[in-house]
Amino acid sequence: MADLPGMTRYWHPFADMGAVDASGELAIVRGEGAYVFDAVGKRYFDATAGLWYCNVGHGRSEIADAAARQMRDIAAYNNYGDLTTPAATELAERVSALAPVPASRVFFVSGGSDAIDSAGKLARRYWYELGKPEKTVLLSRRNAYHGVNGFGTSIGGIEANREGYGPLLESAQVDWDSPSALDETIRRLGEDRVAAFFCEPVIGAGGILPPPDGYLAEVRRICRDRNVLFVADEVITGFGRCGHWFASERFGLDPDLLTCAKGITSGYVPLGALVISPRVAEPFLRPGVMWRHGYTYSGHAAACAAALANLDILEREGLIGRAAELEHDLVAALEPLAGHSLVREVRGGTGVLAAVAFVDGDHALPARTLAALRRLGVLSRLLADGALQISPSFVSTRADLDALADAIAAAVEVAAGEHR
Numbered sequence: 001m002a003d004l005p006g007m008t009r010y011w012h013p014f015a016d017m018g019a020v021d022a023s024g025e026l027a028i029v030r031g032e033g034a035y036v037f038d039a040v041g042k043r044y045f046d047a048t049a050g051l052w053y054c055n056v057g058h059g060r061s062e063i064a065d066a067a068a069r070q071m072r073d074i075a076a077y078n079n080y081g082d083l084t085t086p087a088a089t090e091l092a093e094r095v096s097a098l099a100p101v102p103a104s105r106v107f108f109v110s111g112g113s114d115a116i117d118s119a120g121k122l123a124r125r126y127w128y129e130l131g132k133p134e135k136t137v138l139l140s141r142r143n144a145y146h147g148v149n150g151f152g153t154s155i156g157g158i159e160a161n162r163e164g165y166g167p168l169l170e171s172a173q174v175d176w177d178s179p180s181a182l183d184e185t186i187r188r189l190g191e192d193r194v195a196a197f198f199c200e201p202v203i204g205a206g207g208i209l210p211p212p213d214g215y216l217a218e219v220r221r222i223c224r225d226r227n228v229l230f231v232a233d234e235v236i237t238g239f240g241r242c243g244h245w246f247a248s249e250r251f252g253l254d255p256d257l258l259t260c261a262k263g264i265t266s267g268y269v270p271l272g273a274l275v276i277s278p279r280v281a282e283p284f285l286r287p288g289v290m291w292r293h294g295y296t297y298s299g300h301a302a303a304c305a306a307a308l309a310n311l312d313i314l315e316r317e318g319l320i321g322r323a324a325e326l327e328h329d330l331v332a333a334l335e336p337l338a339g340h341s342l343v344r345e346v347r348g349g350t351g352v353l354a355a356v357a358f359v360d361g362d363h364a365l366p367a368r369t370l371a372a373l374r375r376l377g378v379l380s381r382l383l384a385d386g387a388l389q390i391s392p393s394f395v396s397t398r399a400d401l402d403a404l405a406d407a408i409a410a411a412v413e414v415a416a417g418e419h420r
């Protein structure tokens with residue numbers, strides 16, 4: 001087939017490549033705080049903090065300098081066996097101290113999907129080491145997003161992301177808001193078959209669904225009572241997005257395993273981590289036992305150096321507390337939109353996380369609104385149900401959020417007008 005005029009060699013993630021070829025790419029060339037710029041200098045409010053990751057905002061030369069310094073010394077070295085770099089060891093100490101998992105160990109990976117697959121493997125292997133090799137089934141929630149690797153695809157709660165791959169791993173999805181659905185599923189499958197329950201404290205890509213009151217405490221209790229490991233997927237909520245270092249702290253979750261990524265470096269360099277409780281670590285510390293798992297870039301020194309500089313900024317500038325304030329600012333700024341005739345609902349209220357869902361009836365309305373927003377100087381994206389994702393960086397101001405709400409109201413009017 002002949003190349004189309006606008007065709008790119010770059011196959012974009014989660015992209016309708018036919019549409020990209022037809023309409024072209026938007027290249028972002030620079031970022032500054034809560035804003036990014038394209039190649040012709042047009043400024044956009046970054047309503048999504050990249051992809052839920054840029055907690056400290058763009059253009060922080062302190063992070064670039066830390067990574068560059070580390071690269072000049074040594075960019076990375078294999079961390080298998082007894083090898084490490086000071087940056088990896090220091091970051092593990094720091095993440096372990098920040099995470100609400102006392103005496104935890106920290107296993108580094110390259111992103112959220114790796115963290116999830118590592119958690120799935122470790123959970124199953126844990127039960128194997130305890131003489132219960134039949135405890136292999138992984139549970140998760142409908143609408144959940146746990147990345148795109150093998151385990152993450154298998155336990156994903158967004159059906160479209162699982163389709164077309166043939167048999168996946170053994171898993172079951174339960175209603176996202178119902179502790180009794182989890183309890184019944186564990187009973188049906190049998191406690192002796194279920195390894196772990198994966199849970200985003202606030203469902204992110206599946207639509208920004210904050211936990212119903214009491215939900216998290218109840219599912220945590222069920223997992224404890226039924227001897228099922230509780231895995232908090234904090235890839236989005238970790239490093240401040242819910243106004244605490246981790247949402248597990250806010251909700252008292254005491255997870256057996258905790259996955260994180262994104263905000264650990266604010267996205268300056270890819271990095272993820274699996275925080276492992278002493279309970280899960282214990283069988284692997286026995287003589288002769290070894291977890292045969294690891295990635296080339298586990299504990300990549302330059303990534304860890306960037307993370308340390310990012311944590312310094314979060315601490316020094318009090319950005320976790322700022323995120324707690326922004327949670328309220330975001331609700332207040334978006335509130336007027338809930339009364340708009342073209343808006344079905346505004347979801348949020350837990351963390352710097354919100355979604356604006358549009359009325360049904362016109363399937364193209366969300367996409368047209370997104371395009372209009374872009375013209376108005378706001379970059380966002382659509383979540384699984386077509387709602388707009390709002391998850392800005394912690395350096396955003398109340399004025400930024402008010403302007404964002406105004407832009408959304410204007411964009412949806414423009415989009416509706418295009419249809420008439």
Ligand SMILES: Cc1ncc(COP(=O)(O)O)c(C=O)c1O
Binds near residue numbers: 116235236
């Ligand atoms: C809750 C959650 N888990 C896992 C992932 C996968 O992370 P990554 O895209 O870094 O592989 C994501 C990504 O958005 C996520 O939101």
